[in-house]
Amino acid sequence: MNFPAALSLIPGPPILSLLFCFIVISTLLYMARKPAHEAIVSACRVLSYAFRLASRSLLSAEKRLKDRNREVLLAEGQAASERIIEREFERINVSVAKNMSTFPALQRRISDTVTQVDEDYRNSVEIPPDPPGWGKVLEPIAKIPAVEDSMVAEVLKSIRAVLEKGQQGVLEVYRKNSRERHLQLKKIAPNLRHIEKGLGAVNLHITGLLERTGTIDNHMVAFERMSKGCQKAEQRLSSSSLTQFFISGFVLAIAIGGAIINFNLIARPMQEMVGGSVHMMGFRVADIAALVIILVEISMGLFLMESLRITRLFPIIGALDDKIRVRMIIVSFVFLFLLASIESGLAYMRELLSQDDAALIAGLLSSGAGNSLDMSGRWITTAAQMGMGFVLPFALTFVAIPLESFFYSLRTVLGILLAGFLHLSAGLFRLLSNLCRYSGKCLVSIYDLLAFLPLWIESKIGGSNRPEDATEDKISKSLSNRSEVDTGSSARIKLPRKSPSRKRTKKEDVTMTSQTQEVLS
Amino acid sequence: MKGLLLAGLLSLLFISGCSDGQDNTLFNRGIYLLVDTSGTYTKELAKAQQIINYTLAKLYAGDTFVVASIDTGSFSEKDIVAKVTFDDRPSKANQQKRLFQEQVGQYVKQVKSSSYTDITGGVLQATEFLNEKNTRDKTILIFSDLKEELKEGYVRDIPLSLQGFDVVALNVTKLRSDNIDPREYMNRLEKWENLVEAGGGQWKIINDLEQLDKLIQY
Structure with a gap:
């Protein structure tokens, strides 16, 4: 039967036929109200649960993936740190092996130099010239009064000349010795510089080693942080990747x-x-x-x-x-x-x-x-x-070098992207789940809207004391409770009730709660 | 180690199998140029030579190029002036191009004009030749005024089978009678276009030799 034929069901104006059709449909909808509500709610709930389940699975997968990404990231960071520390130790090893091999020679050289310096120093010690032993003998002779043109005077003159000559010779020897001593002292200076240079080189090597140990300490600290799974280390590694x-x-x-x-x-x-x-x-x-x-x-x-x-x-x-x-x-x-x-x-x-x-x-x-x-x-x-x-x-x-970096960082980047995708999908499924749940409520309301006439008559005639109320309450409560549980908020969605003025007894409330639990289960 | 060797040998066999199984002619081009030598059109042969040289420059290893004349009876191998399938090696192909150019040059010097113009016979010969070569692209170039004049007794009222062929008319000159009545020229072109398209081919006209780049497209 097509639409124009439906308009001529009852002889007379088409509005009568339309009204008749509406009444018939409303009555049919009213009669099938309870199973229809249950069917709508069940279908929507099934879809909602399915989407929610999918969302939770995706969130769980995302969590696992994030954990795995974290593990991989930290493992890679640890491996990189290990490599760096290993390299530093190798460098220290090379440095020590290279420098320590020269240390015995250096030590021998310094020791020789010190001996040389000591010897030079000893050689440079000032030895005063021996005073002439016969001075005292000459003293009484010198006290004899000198008479000019006497033989004594001649003798004394000769002695004086001999003495002066001897003194001059001694002075010459002394000067010569002093010059040699100065030369010995002069030879000490380069030896001292040599020792200083050797000690400076040793100092340089030791400073280098200390710097390297400082670097190793820093890397060890970073390594320890990574071993402990520190958040900061993870962030640093992620951004580095x-x-x-x-x-x-x-x-x-x-x-x-x-x-x-x-x-x-x-x-x-x-x-x-x-x-x-x-x-x-x-x-x-x-x-x-x-x-x-x-x-x-x-x-x-x-x-x-x-x-x-x-x-x-x-x-x-x-x-x-x-x-x-x-x-x-x-x-x-x-x-x-x-x-x-x-x-x-x-x-x-x-x-x-x-x-x-x-x-x-x-x-x-x-x-x-x-x-x-x-x-x-x-x-x-x-x-x-x-x-x-x-x-x-x-x-x-x-190309091998950037290729290696690319592959290692690709794992992290893909992990991050995949985790983001999973999170987005989970959000989408959650949204679909909520849409299904609320569309169920919406469909129930639309259904009731189509059957508003019998419902209105029913409310006028029999109030709300009818068996369907329990089911409606059950449905509305189940949906409300679910929404509260899901959203975790205190906002409650109030479905229109047929008899808002109805007062429930304590027993009825207990029954309703048990029914809701059944629905939820 | 033995397994590795075996796998290597198998992959080599597979690759060589792929190589042999592939019909290489499916990647090559075949061009058949028909040059009208009837009447006063022989004066246009210098232009034909230009086209030949241009085509030679545009062809590569594995391609086929044939130059044949249109005379009294063109459905014959004897009308083929020069033909070549270029070698795989580019250096050898270049030598072949030089030789081909020389052959065409000699032909142009000693060509004699024919009394009749059997274009259909030439097209049939070109079709047969290129089908036999089975090249990927099949192009027939007709360097003629497209006015067919058959000797008495020659039957050329044959439907052409030009599926997959490109037929290009080059340098279609206007005859004196065309100047008097241009409809003759138009009808001539239309007749050939219908004939080619009825045979399943693609029809194209290039009169301006400055646009030879449209002749061979990659």
Whole structure:
């Protein structure tokens, strides 16, 4: 029956038919009110619970992921700290081994110098000249009164001359000794400077060691914080990871640019080797070969960096015996060198091909007039291409360092992003759950609105003393209680009641509570 | 270690299998140029040479290029002036291009004009040749005024099968009669367009040789 037919159910104006239809529908809705309410509420509750469950699962997953991220972050931080501390200890070891080996020699040198100084000092001690022993003998002779032109006077003159001569000789000897003493003292000064220099060097080494121990102390403090799972350490590591991610990403982008240039250098000449029209899986084989060469170069660079223990992408390489590791360094470097040489050759071939192409195109498009192209100065581009072909593989070797940082920080960044996504999804599911719950209430109210006429008549005739009230209360209470429990707020959603003036007894309240608990369970 | 070697060998076999199984002609182009040598159109051959040179410059390893003349009976291999499928190696392909250019140059020097113009026969020959080569792109270039004149007894009322072909008319000159009644020219172009499109091909006209870059697109 279509709508115009419904308007002619009752003969007369269509409004009568419409009214009749409305009354019939309202009555039917009123009759089915209880099961319909229950069905609506149950369906909405099921959906609400499902969404809530999903939300809780996601929150739980987010928590687990955050914990795991934290563990990984701290473990990585600890590993990094361990590496730094290990490096510091290695440096101290090297420094001590290097300096301590020179200490016995230094000590011997200082000891020799001290002995020399002591000897020089002893040699420089002033020894006063012995007074002449016969002075006292001459004293009485000197007291004899001197008479001029006498023999005594002559004798005394002779004695005086002898005495003066002897005194002069002694003075000469004394002066000579003093000069030698001064020379000895002069020799002490460089020896003292030598000792000072040696002690200064020792002091420098010890200061360096003290500084290194200070650095180690700082790292140890950070390591302890990480071991304890300190929040501050975690935040610092997290922000450091993000910074590392962006920096290494930037450097990798530059490296990719270099790899593209490298690819263009060798892709065309590779056509001479593997053919220009052979395709594999939709790609030109020459291009694939060029790409493979570049990837092999990068791999060799990675192995080289790993063998040198600059990066730690493959722990197995770092854990190798030193002898094998050194062999690996040599092999990787040789391969890298050979590949760089091959690339250089290919770059040269590329230049030749370019020249040939240019000559051909000039010949074709200008009817042979352009065959004599000016080739002077082409050697510059040839040399530049060959140089680039040789240098770029070695430059790409250093990709290993940002690559390592990128991968390690990528784990953290992905963890943070995933945790954020899970949190957002949980919020969304929670929102959907609330929407379902309140849409249930809304649908119940709309249902009642459609059946308002019988309900109004019922309220006028029988008040609220009807069995359906218990169910309604149960539904409304269940929804209200759930909303209170879920939101945790004190706000209560009051559903319209058919008999607000009705007073419940204590027994009724207990019954209602038990019914609500049933619904909740 | 043995397992590693085995895996390596298997991957090599797989890669080589992929390589052999792939039909490389599906990535190459085939161009068949029909040059009208009838009547006074032989004077236009210098332009045809320009087009040939331009096309040569635009082709790469693995591509196929054929130059054939349109004369009294063009449905014949004898009308092929020069043909080449470029070698995989670019240096060898360049040598082939130079040789091809020389062959065409010699032909242009000694060409004699024919009395009739069998364009349909030429197109049929081009279709057959390019279908046999099975290239990815199939292009037929018709360097002609498109006025077909068949010798008595030659049957060319044959539907063309040009599915996947691009047919490009180049340098379609206007005849004296076209100047008197331009509808003849229009009808001629329309006839060929209908013929090609009825055969499932794509029709294009390039009269301005400055726009040769539209001839071969990548």
